[in-house]
Structure formats: C-alpha cells, structure tokens
Amino acid sequence: MSDLWLFSFMDDELREKIKIQSEQTKAVVYSKRTCLRHNFLIATSKSYTENSILAYVDNTEMRSAVKDIQVYHMGTDILVKWQINEVPCKSDTFRVQLLDYKYQQFAETQAKDTSTVLFNNTSPEGIYHVRISWDVYSTVRNLYTHAVGLENVNHGVPAVPHVTDLGNARARVRWTTNPHCTPDLIHVHFREPSSIGLLKVIPGTDETTVITGMKQCIQYAIQLGFSYTTGKEYLSDPAYMTFLSDGTFHNAPKLSFDQNGSLLVQWLLRPGCIVNQTVVTVETNDQPAKEYNVTGDQPLARLNDLEPCAFHTVYVTIQYKNGNVERTNSSEIHSFTKEIGLTKIKTYIVDDVLLAHWESTQNCQALGYRVDLMNPTTGQTKAYLTGEMKYRVSIGECVKSCQLLVSAISVDTMVPVTTLIDVRPERVPAQPRPPFVRRDGPALFVWWTEPNLDLTIQSYKLFVNDSKKMIRDFEVKQPRRSILLNNIEENVVYSLNLRAINESGESQPSLSVQYKWNG
Incomplete structure (x- = not known):
C-alpha cells in the first residue's frame, strides 16, 4: 500500500504536509493562528489531486460579535449604535440594513472601524427592523444579528424644557431624557435679543440646572440641545420667559369710585422697567369691552363714562420698552350705590x-x-x-x-x-320789540334795540321764515344786536321775529316783520 499523506490548508493555501501511517485513525495539527478556515486532504500519493478525501473545519469563535443594538430617532434621521462583543474573531467592517415589516431592505450603509451609523432622512412609518452583519473572513460565512419590532418614535429630539423663575435673577431648567436614548452631551441655550448664552451640562447628572444672571424685563428663549456620537445637535422647541422682579409678581389693579362717580384705576409697575404703552380694559356685564389708552408712565387712570348699575371687570395691559407685554390679573367692582342722594x-x-x-x-x-x-x-x-x-x-x-x-x-x-x-x-326776559330790516346789497341787514336794559339777557335768537315754509334760526351773543343775512332770494316774502334768552329761559317771540325783495 502506498504512503498516506495529510495535506493541511489555511484559507486555501497549503501550509503543511504530514506523512501518516496506514493504520492511523487520527492526527493532530497545531495552528497558532485563529479565525482561519482549515481544509484537510488525505491522499495516497504525494499529489493531492487524485484519490483524496476532503474535510474542513474552522476555529472561529461562534459567539456573536455584536450586542446591545440601540436605535435613536431624531426628526427624520435614525442613529444606530451597538457594542462589539469581546470575542477572539472580530470584524472591523459591518453592514447595517434597515428592513421594513416584510423584511424588505429600504436603506443600507457600511460601518468600518466604528460602531455607529446615521441614516439621514430615512425614518419610516410603523414597525421596521435593523440588521447588522459582518464577515469573519471572506470565504467562510456571513454572520448577522438584528433587532426587530422597532417603532418610529421620536426619542432623540428633546421636548420643550420646563422653566421656573426662582427670583433673584435665577431660573431652574428641567428636562427628561429617554433611558434608552441617552445623549452624549446636553446644551441649555438661553438667548436674549442682544446676545446668546450657552450652558453646558454633562449627561448622567440630575435632569436639571440653574441659570443665573438673568436680566430684568428681557424675554429669553430657552432651548435644549441633545448631541450624539455623530456630533449633530438636535434642538427642542423654545420655552419663552421674561424675568421680572422676584418672579412672583401678582399684579391686579386697585379700583375705587371718587365723589364725582368716576372710577379710579391704580396698578403697580415693575421696578426698572420702562413703560411704552398702557391700556386699561373694562368689561361691563355682557357688553363689548372698552379700552382706554393711558398716556405717560403714571400707573393711574380716571374713567368717567362707565355705565351705572352694572358689574365691571378691569385689567391693565402694559407694554414695556423692550417689547415685552404683561397683562395684570383682573379686579371687579360694581357701580351700585347704597343710598339715593340729591342730584343736580x-x-x-x-x-x-x-x-x-x-x-x-x-x-x-x-x-x-x-x-x-x-x-x-x-x-x-x-x-x-x-x-x-x-x-x-x-x-x-x-x-x-x-x-x-x-x-x-x-x-x-x-x-x-x-x-x-x-x-x-317772571325771570324770563320780556318780549322784545320787532327787528328792523333793510337791504344791504345782495343781503339783508337785521338789527334791533333794547329800550328796557335787561342785564340778564345773554343772547338773542332770530327766526327767519320764508314763503317756501323754510325756517332758519340764528343766535346772536350779547352785546351784538345785529346780523347780516346772505343768500336772500328775489320775489320771496321773509317773515322775521326775535326772542331774548337768559338762564331762566326764552322770552315770548316778538311781533313778526315781513320783507320782500323785488328784483
């Protein structure tokens, strides 16, 4: 039987060739390198191209390399953060996918040497998924993990802060953060018309801070800014507050009637604040409100035309020079009197x-x-x-x-x-004598005499009646005793009589005289 050889490959490269005995059933191969794919061939000759048996194994760590996936919503942006597990076989490149509820991809990006990615303007509606995958090495397999059932909730943008005036030019600012979406840095912005202030707050402290040095009669815009790993800051809507005196200024006008029945309205002014305009508003029963403009900066108004026998609700609107407008609390008074007294x-x-x-x-x-x-x-x-x-x-x-x-x-x-x-x-003037009339060019000159001197007479009233039945009257103050009448028409008969007037009344009319202008 020919010799048997064990060929060892690492990532498809021949690393070692070991001769084995025909009766051997196992062999030990030592490798100092991890996270590699190992292939093994057993051949009956020195060549492994024929009559070989193939086996493979890898020594990668099977635990996931990604843990604690966090997803933050900031407006229309999505920030994905994760932690890298301590495993021997790590990856420096991650593929991050956003999948809809049907697991269809709608956004993808690559993350290299980082565990944070930001998707701009990709915030979906409803439920979606985040999938993170990585390659341990190119030729083995693609491992992945994913977070499911995420709702599109705007956790990353701060809400409007709560601002409390503490008095003595101090204000407390409170806010809340989502425990699953903690910002890396929090800024409290406070802005006034002429400058910009910025106070930095370190996350992890109580969700509150105190701002000092606030100016009187200045309206501040106070905003929260949350910053994350990407460095982008997300601002809340502003909360507006004007800091006045001790911060607890409950101003309501003081109301009273004087002896003449006029309503006196008095109110307080903020110390150090310059008044630009003041309006006193009076609501009477169910009638439309009346507004009274007050000139100057004196906190006092006298109202003379209020309706009697009614209930009145009064408040004052004050506009300061810096543009801030303050409305006082309202006060009520009624114009009922307890006794019926003498009148004029x-x-x-x-x-x-x-x-x-x-x-x-x-x-x-x-x-x-x-x-x-x-x-x-x-x-x-x-x-x-x-x-x-x-x-x-x-x-x-x-x-x-x-x-x-x-x-x-x-x-x-x-x-x-x-x-x-x-x-x-008898105190009324005596009946005067008839007036005298003569033509004076295109006009009539009318005059009269006062044979019995009456020092109580204040004026005379001349009545002119023409044949067209038109009546006109003219009042002539003492000491004059004449008048020139214009717009006299031709061929019209005019009838004139006279009354004397004093404080007691009017006299009986004098006898009438007639005049006709013949053309």
Missing part, C-alpha cells in the same frame, strides 16, 4: 312750558321718577311720572312762581333727589 337739576322755560333735566342718581334701586309742581297761589299740586331723567310740564297757571320737586321711586319708598326748586316765569 336744570330748568328752562319756553312758551309757558318748563323743561326740567336732572342728573342720574347713580342708584340702581330707582325704578322711575315723580315730578311734583306746586302752585302756592292756588295751593294745588300736580304730580307727573316719568322713567327718564327729564320732563316737560306746562306752567301756564303759574302767575308769578311755582315750586318743583323731583323724587326717585324704588320698590318700597320714594326719596327726593332734588331740593325744592322755585320756578319763576
């Missing part, structure tokens, strides 16, 4: 008719008013009812004087709101 009244006599007008009592209990007119000569009293704050009553029976009294009527009582007023028709 005005009287005026025209053609034996008394016109009386009195101011509001600012009392919501008044359902209406009663007007009493007493004639001292006859001893008679006439009563009139009205729901308004004015009334017209005939005083033709008042030869020299009458007395007037106005009372407010409530549910269970009637209370005078004026004192007893003397009404004297």
Whole structure:
C-alpha cells in the first residue's frame, strides 16, 4: 500500500504536509493562528489531486460579535449604535440594513472601524427592523444579528424644557431624557435679543440646572440641545420667559369710585422697567369691552363714562420698552350705590312750558321718577311720572312762581333727589320789540334795540321764515344786536321775529316783520 499523506490548508493555501501511517485513525495539527478556515486532504500519493478525501473545519469563535443594538430617532434621521462583543474573531467592517415589516431592505450603509451609523432622512412609518452583519473572513460565512419590532418614535429630539423663575435673577431648567436614548452631551441655550448664552451640562447628572444672571424685563428663549456620537445637535422647541422682579409678581389693579362717580384705576409697575404703552380694559356685564389708552408712565387712570348699575371687570395691559407685554390679573367692582342722594337739576322755560333735566342718581334701586309742581297761589299740586331723567310740564297757571320737586321711586319708598326748586316765569326776559330790516346789497341787514336794559339777557335768537315754509334760526351773543343775512332770494316774502334768552329761559317771540325783495 502506498504512503498516506495529510495535506493541511489555511484559507486555501497549503501550509503543511504530514506523512501518516496506514493504520492511523487520527492526527493532530497545531495552528497558532485563529479565525482561519482549515481544509484537510488525505491522499495516497504525494499529489493531492487524485484519490483524496476532503474535510474542513474552522476555529472561529461562534459567539456573536455584536450586542446591545440601540436605535435613536431624531426628526427624520435614525442613529444606530451597538457594542462589539469581546470575542477572539472580530470584524472591523459591518453592514447595517434597515428592513421594513416584510423584511424588505429600504436603506443600507457600511460601518468600518466604528460602531455607529446615521441614516439621514430615512425614518419610516410603523414597525421596521435593523440588521447588522459582518464577515469573519471572506470565504467562510456571513454572520448577522438584528433587532426587530422597532417603532418610529421620536426619542432623540428633546421636548420643550420646563422653566421656573426662582427670583433673584435665577431660573431652574428641567428636562427628561429617554433611558434608552441617552445623549452624549446636553446644551441649555438661553438667548436674549442682544446676545446668546450657552450652558453646558454633562449627561448622567440630575435632569436639571440653574441659570443665573438673568436680566430684568428681557424675554429669553430657552432651548435644549441633545448631541450624539455623530456630533449633530438636535434642538427642542423654545420655552419663552421674561424675568421680572422676584418672579412672583401678582399684579391686579386697585379700583375705587371718587365723589364725582368716576372710577379710579391704580396698578403697580415693575421696578426698572420702562413703560411704552398702557391700556386699561373694562368689561361691563355682557357688553363689548372698552379700552382706554393711558398716556405717560403714571400707573393711574380716571374713567368717567362707565355705565351705572352694572358689574365691571378691569385689567391693565402694559407694554414695556423692550417689547415685552404683561397683562395684570383682573379686579371687579360694581357701580351700585347704597343710598339715593340729591342730584343736580336744570330748568328752562319756553312758551309757558318748563323743561326740567336732572342728573342720574347713580342708584340702581330707582325704578322711575315723580315730578311734583306746586302752585302756592292756588295751593294745588300736580304730580307727573316719568322713567327718564327729564320732563316737560306746562306752567301756564303759574302767575308769578311755582315750586318743583323731583323724587326717585324704588320698590318700597320714594326719596327726593332734588331740593325744592322755585320756578319763576317772571325771570324770563320780556318780549322784545320787532327787528328792523333793510337791504344791504345782495343781503339783508337785521338789527334791533333794547329800550328796557335787561342785564340778564345773554343772547338773542332770530327766526327767519320764508314763503317756501323754510325756517332758519340764528343766535346772536350779547352785546351784538345785529346780523347780516346772505343768500336772500328775489320775489320771496321773509317773515322775521326775535326772542331774548337768559338762564331762566326764552322770552315770548316778538311781533313778526315781513320783507320782500323785488328784483
């Protein structure tokens, strides 16, 4: 029998040839190199091309070279990280694939000498898989591992931070991180209009930090920045905060009514803040809100036109010079009065008719008013009812004087709101004489005289009536006693009369005079 030979190959290269005995059933081959493929041939001659038996084995480590696959979502990007297992046969090149739920590949990349890869703009919807494979050596086999059932959840982008004003120019910033997606570096950005600040925070500490040195009346934009192995930073949406005084400024306006019924509004201002504009807003019952612009930087406003008998909600909006706008808390007040008091009244006599007008009592209990007119000569009293704050009553029976009294009527009582007023028709000016009229070019010149000097007369009222039944009146203040009338038409008859006016009322009209302009 011919000699038997054992041929040993490493990665298809002949490394050793050993002569063996025909009765041998095993042989030991020593190799100092690992992670190689070994092929063996037993031949009956020195040539291994014929009559040979082939066997192969490798001494690679069968444990996986990849462990702890981590997948981070950052916007539309996917970051894949893993750890390399401590095995004798390692690979320096990895193939990373993204597979959909049907295991169809939609993205692939190579990683050499690194355990991190970033897929840009490849974030899928729903469930997907990550597969990592590696070659121990080119001619044996391709080993792989994969993570399954991954959801597209945005774990890598930070959420808006929580900011708390601690006072004394300090603020606390809090945030949360996903325990499976810990960033390598965290930045807290705080920006103001004129500069940019940056505070670095080391991961692993409490998820909070304190910022100091914040300025008054400045609105800061505060953002979190998460950075990962790739070096790219992902920013959160900003949280905005203006740091004012001690950080706990609960400002509500102080409200009160003065003796005249005006509403006084007072509020506080931030120390060190320059006011640019102030608006006081008043909401009355269910009516549209009223806004009052306040000039200057004084924290005070006086409102005179508020509706009586109503509830009012008041707040102040302050705009500072730096653009920051602050709205105070609201305060409430009502314009109800407890008692019905005296009010002012005005009287005026025209053609034996008394016109009386009195101011509001600012009392919501008044359902209406009663007007009493007493004639001292006859001893008679006439009563009139009205729901308004004015009334017209005939005083033709008042030869020299009458007395007037106005009372407010409530549910269970009637209370005078004026004192007893003397009404004297004799105080009205006497009836004036008719005016004089003459033509003055294209106009009419009208004048009159005052034979009986009456120092109470304040003005005269001239009434002009034409044949077209158009009536015009002109008031002439004392001491003038004339007027020039323009726009006089030809062949039209004009009728003119005069009244004298003082504080008590108007006189009876004078006798009328007529004038016709013949062309």
